[in-house]
Amino acid sequence: MSNRPPTEATIRRLERSSGALATRAVARMDDELPWFRAMPADRRSWVTLVAQAGIASLVEWCRNPGRPPRLTGEVFGAAPRELVRVVALKQTVDLIQVTVDVLEDHVASVAEPGDEDALHLAVLQFSREVAFATAHVYASFAENRGAWDARLEALVVDALVRGERSAELSGRAAALGWATSTPVVVLVGATPRGVDDPHADVRRAARSLGSEVLVGVHAEQLVVVLGRMERLDEVAERVSDEFGDGPVVTGPVVDGLGRAGESAAAALAGLRAARAWPEAPRPVAADALLAERALDGDPLARAALNERVAAPLHAAGGEVLETVRAVLNSGGNLEASARAIFVHPNTVRYRLKRAADLTGISVTDARGSWTLQVALALAELDRDRSLWH
Known part of the structure; x- marks a missing residue:
């Protein structure tokens, strides 16, 4: 198989055929991928745009095979970023494979006589570049989403500590995947020393028992919100192992994140007063510290x-x-x-x-x-x- 690029005549024929090839690719997706058939019309149109942009980018890449590929913007920039949210990486790989299959099936009809091998090789090399670009798009999205979620999580925890009860709080929690009316409890204690990422350790401990979790550090205190299951006391006992030295206090269980500020207020008041009961269990309920809290001015x-x-x-x-x-x-x-x-x-x-x-x-x-x-x-x-x- 020759390593030379396709001739200009073949490239022009590919360019003229790009619209029809994209249409055939989408039609085959509809035939072979049940989940694609079930997609709303607007999302299917986004996929069509990506397929058209991909074939157009193949044309430019064949004309300039030595230039550095910029496929992330050229191909995936044709669709809104929301596409990454609704189409999983595995599904995107399937879409690319179908498009490449259609291109390979039509190499003989598109290429000039004698140019079939060159176009076939170009399609294979280009599909590899698109695969790398796809991985980059999804990795970037995951990184950005993770950073955004971390900022949003910090805002939610800070709002709970400050006692906010606003509609924005419910909206932020919903964006993090929290249901509005599930049992919730707040734990507070010292941030562990010498731990690179206490947030990750707490999340692993909570999720190993099936609990949802939000984590934040507020004035050197580790604040943990647990939810979505009935046996929150068991999760709280396990998660308390991830705090630093000293007491860990649990607020009362409340019926939803909208009231988690009440649990946080009780837990924080209990943490301030807990030194008056040196033999307190860990974790200790804020209600078990009512006497100490009252003497502390709560x-x-x-x-x-x-x-x-x-x-x-x-x-x-x-x-x-x-x-x-x-x-x-x-x-x-x-x-x-x-x-x-x-x-x-x-x-x-x-x-x-x-x-x-x-x-x-x-x-x-x-x-x-x-x-x-x-x-x-x-x-x-x-x-x-x-x-x-």
């Missing part, structure tokens, strides 16, 4: 303690509250508490069970006792303030 925690603990105990009647106070004063000794309020120990146990049902906290548990003490003390301070004012 108004949401103070309100939660009043609503969930102090108010139900006051509403239950004097006997329940009196018994709880007696047990707290006795250091958890039920017999001593019973003697102090002149009742049977079984009565104390009954009233404590009632208190636990109302608040979800056991007064005989060390953490529960501490939380009850703080909640009742703050409630008294608030009551005194209301009397003064």
Whole structure:
């Protein structure tokens, strides 16, 4: 087979036939590729433009075989960039193969007599260049998309940390593939030291358990948003291994990314107060740190303690509250508490069970006792303030 380029006469015949060859190529795509038949008309027209541009570029390449190929712009510049979003790389390879097959099938009818081998070789060499150009287009798109997603992810995480609740937040999340109404939880902790890409480690850990994830670094703190599955506590426990030293705090689970700011606010408040409980598990729930958060000045925690603990105990009647106070004063000794309020120990146990049902906290548990003490003390301070004012 000769290495000489096709003659000018063959190139002119190829140029005149380019439109018909592109039409035949698209017709064969329609016959052989079911997914192509299913494409909307506008996308099919984009593919037709690419096929026409490809054959036109082949003509110019045959005329100037020594020039550096610029096929990325010449061929793929004919269609909108959206084409890369909707046509997978494997599908594009199929389209190129069909077009090359059509060109090869018509070499004999297009080439001047004696020029068939030269045109056939040119088609093969050009198809190789187009393959490289295709890889470049998809690699560039993936790189740009990755950079864009990273910026968008950072904006979403930053908005959650700052407590934004806007329509833009939902739009940004949707662009990252998040559903609008799936369970979501936020984790915060220290950014690990000496780790090149903590974002990648967190993503791998979360996705290995089937969870969607957003990651951001905010003021030296690693902020992780998990979603799209029910057992988020299991994912949070696994992902907490990827944080740096110190506590990792989980906010409450909320019903959608639109409310993830609430989970983030609780988690961040918990992280600020977590040093007051050095023996806290890791991760620790922000709600388990309500007492520490309230002492640290978190108004949401103070309100939660009043609503969930102090108010139900006051509403239950004097006997329940009196018994709880007696047990707290006795250091958890039920017999001593019973003697102090002149009742049977079984009565104390009954009233404590009632208190636990109302608040979800056991007064005989060390953490529960501490939380009850703080909640009742703050409630008294608030009551005194209301009397003064």
